[in-house]
Amino acid sequence: MKGRSLARHISEGGKNLIRNGWMTFASISAVTVMLLVVGAFLLLIMNVNHFASSLEEDVEVRVFVDITASETDQGELLSELENIDGVDAIEFVPKEEGLDSLIASLGDQGDIFETLRDENPLNDVFVVQAENPEETDLIATDIEELPHVENVEYGSDIFEQLFAATSLIRTIGLFLILGLMFTAMFLIANTIKLTIIARKREIQIMKLVGATNGFIRWPFFIEGLLLGVLGALIPITVLAYSYSRFYSSMGTATGVEFFQFLPTNPLAMQMAVLLLGIGAFVGVWGSMMSVRKFLRV
Amino acid sequence: MIHMKDVWKTYPNGVMAINGINIDIEKGEFVYVVGPSGAGKSTFIKMMYREEKPTRGDIIINRNNLAKVKERHIPYIRRNMGVIFQDFKLLPNLSVYENVAFAMEVIEESKTNIRKKVMNVLEIVRLKNKARFFPHEISGGEQQRVAIARAIVNNPAVLIADEPTGNLDPETSWEIMHILEEINDRGTTIVMATHNKEIVNTLRKRVIAIEEGRIARDEQKGDYGYER
Ligand SMILES: Nc1ncnc2c1ncn2[C@@H]1O[C@H](COP(=O)(O)OP(=O)(O)OP(=O)(O)O)[C@@H](O)[C@H]1O
Numbered sequence: 363m364k365g366r367s368l369a370r371h372i373s374e375g376g377k378n379l380i381r382n383g384w385m386t387f388a389s390i391s392a393v394t395v396m397l398l399v400v401g402a403f404l405l406l407i408m409n410v411n412h413f414a415s416s417l418e419e420d421v422e423v424r425v426f427v428d429i430t431a432s433e434t435d436q437g438e439l440l441s442e443l444e445n446i447d448g449v450d451a452i453e454f455v456p457k458e459e460g461l462d463s464l465i466a467s468l469g470d471q472g473d474i475f476e477t478l479r480d481e482n483p484l485n486d487v488f489v490v491q492a493e494n495p496e497e498t499d500l501i502a503t504d505i506e507e508l509p510h511v512e513n514v515e516y517g518s519d520i521f522e523q524l525f526a527a528t529s530l531i532r533t534i535g536l537f538l539i540l541g542l543m544f545t546a547m548f549l550i551a552n553t554i555k556l557t558i559i560a561r562k563r564e565i566q567i568m569k570l571v572g573a574t575n576g577f578i579r580w581p582f583f584i585e586g587l588l589l590g591v592l593g594a595l596i597p598i599t600v601l602a603y604s605y606s607r608f609y610s611s612m613g614t615a616t617g618v619e620f621f622q623f624l625p626t627n628p629l630a631m632q633m634a635v636l637l638l639g640i641g642a643f644v645g646v647w648g649s650m651m652s653v654r655k656f657l658r659v
Numbered sequence: 660m661i662h663m664k665d666v667w668k669t670y671p672n673g674v675m676a677i678n679g680i681n682i683d684i685e686k687g688e689f690v691y692v693v694g695p696s697g698a699g700k701s702t703f704i705k706m707m708y709r710e711e712k713p714t715r716g717d718i719i720i721n722r723n724n725l726a727k728v729k730e731r732h733i734p735y736i737r738r739n740m741g742v743i744f745q746d747f748k749l750l751p752n753l754s755v756y757e758n759v760a761f762a763m764e765v766i767e768e769s770k771t772n773i774r775k776k777v778m779n780v781l782e783i784v785r786l787k788n789k790a791r792f793f794p795h796e797i798s799g800g801e802q803q804r805v806a807i808a809r810a811i812v813n814n815p816a817v818l819i820a821d822e823p824t825g826n827l828d829p830e831t832s833w834e835i836m837h838i839l840e841e842i843n844d845r846g847t848t849i850v851m852a853t854h855n856k857e858i859v860n861t862l863r864k865r866v867i868a869i870e871e872g873r874i875a876r877d878e879q880k881g882d883y884g885y886e887r
């Protein structure tokens with residue numbers, strides 16, 4: 363293709379958008395709706411991923427030491443724990459500290475337990491963290507076998523359910539995004555098909571005077587690209603703005619330490635690039651699908 | 660220039676439009692294609708610029724066999740032939756000048772080349788003074804002259820016309836015929852399907868009559884030969 367033709371194709375593609383005002387509006391709206399949902403889901407999925415991996419970091423095994431164990435027994439147990447493969451960190455929580463936090467967590471009602479101070483019924487606890495969260499299971503079973511261990515607790519059930527839930531959300535999101543992408547693609551294909559029908563005579567004349575298929579295709583390629591990219595602008599702005607508002611409001615509401623959201627930057631930028639890419643892909647693909655048929659003969 | 664050897668055309672719906680045609684048209688000839696409605700004239704003409712592909716046989720134009728040529732070469736073959744129709748096929752939103760220039764733009768000619776050539780052919784069809792007009796602002800005869808200008812602007816060796824005067828009154832039809840004759844005098848081969856008895860019988864040229872997809876008659880300076 364010659365350089366002067368590129369300028370022509372771009373201005374033709376742009377003119378087509380304006381000339382077909384309502385159809386352009388319909389297509390861009392379709393892309394906009396699709397990308398709003400895709401973008402929202404992207405933000406959700408990225409945060410869920412982040413949530414899942416931060417949860418994984420928090421997975422820990424609580425080792426309850428026999429009440430009868432002496433201090434030397436406890437020392438032996440500690441070194442045994444340190445010898446287990448895959449153990450990352452060990453924290454000792456003496457029973458007094460355990461009772462303190464129990465009383466604190468119960469508030470006013472906790473006062474009842476003050477009387478227990480002298481004959482503390484709680485166990486001393488080792489909190490063990492695995493290097494690799496998936497190995498928590500194995501480490502816990504190993505620890506159960508050790509002497510002076512009364513009991514081992516770890517959040518296996520809850521966490522497994524959580525992991526299953528997050529992967530379910532990821533899968534559903536992926537399918538939803540693919541489904542919406544195809545919907546928007548077909549909408550664009552249909553819109554461009556209508557504009558092609560409106561310009562059937564023009565294409566016919568182009569073919570008659572010897573224009574190549576590539577030449578005829580170019581303006582439609584650009585039109586599709588513009589539809590996709592323009593359709594991405596509103597979702598990017600709306601989602602980035604709402605997310606930053608949401609994020610800063612979450613930042614000020616203390617106490618939600620349980621779940622750290624991803625910061626707006628670079629998340630918004632990543633989302634913008636993805637949405638632009640998806641929009642462009644969907645627009646170009648849709649337009650090429652509808653042009654193909656019209657270029658035969 | 661144009662050679663057809665045992666050409667057959669059956670449309671996908673089973674209509675046998677052309678049934679074994681052999682013809683040779685030499686460079687610089689002016690040929691009328693006549694015959695009753697449905698005889699296959701348009702099909703015959705469409706195969707020349709490869710809008711329709713023959714089912715069987717060879718069509719050789721400028722050493723290219725249209726029956727065998729690859730799809731991607733067709734645009735380049737078409738650049739060597741101009742085509743005009745009964746309904747002009749102008750683009751309504753482009754001016755006279757732009758309609759003609761369009762044919763050069765889409766084969767990526769340079770701007771300066773386009774300006775020179777377009778004014779040149781508008782002079783040939785005597786429409787230089789209406790270059791800025793839009794199709795709806797000029798008469799049917801003038802519109803057909805724009806279509807002719809567009810067809811010849813890329814210097815084709817052949818000009819193919821399917822009932823170019825079909826929509827025009829007798830006087831305007833003669834205007835078009837004089838322009839076609841002028842173009843023929845410059846060396847361009849012309850093949851023209853027509854139902855216009857008066858023109859064929861007055862401006863005597865080679866006449867090829869097609870009936871039921873076969874050549875029924877082929878004579879130099881022939882007459883129309885049908886009642887209408
Ligand atoms: N695209 C098509 N598909 C199927 N059949 C067709 C097609 N075009 C033409 N035909 C048939 O082929 C035959 C020849 O048609 P054609 O248009 O070549 O005739 P014609 O001589 O140009 O007629 P007219 O003088 O009315 O223009 C007719 O029976 C017509 O119905």
Ligand SMILES: [Mg+2]
Nearest residue numbers: 700701702821
């Ligand atoms: Mg016909």
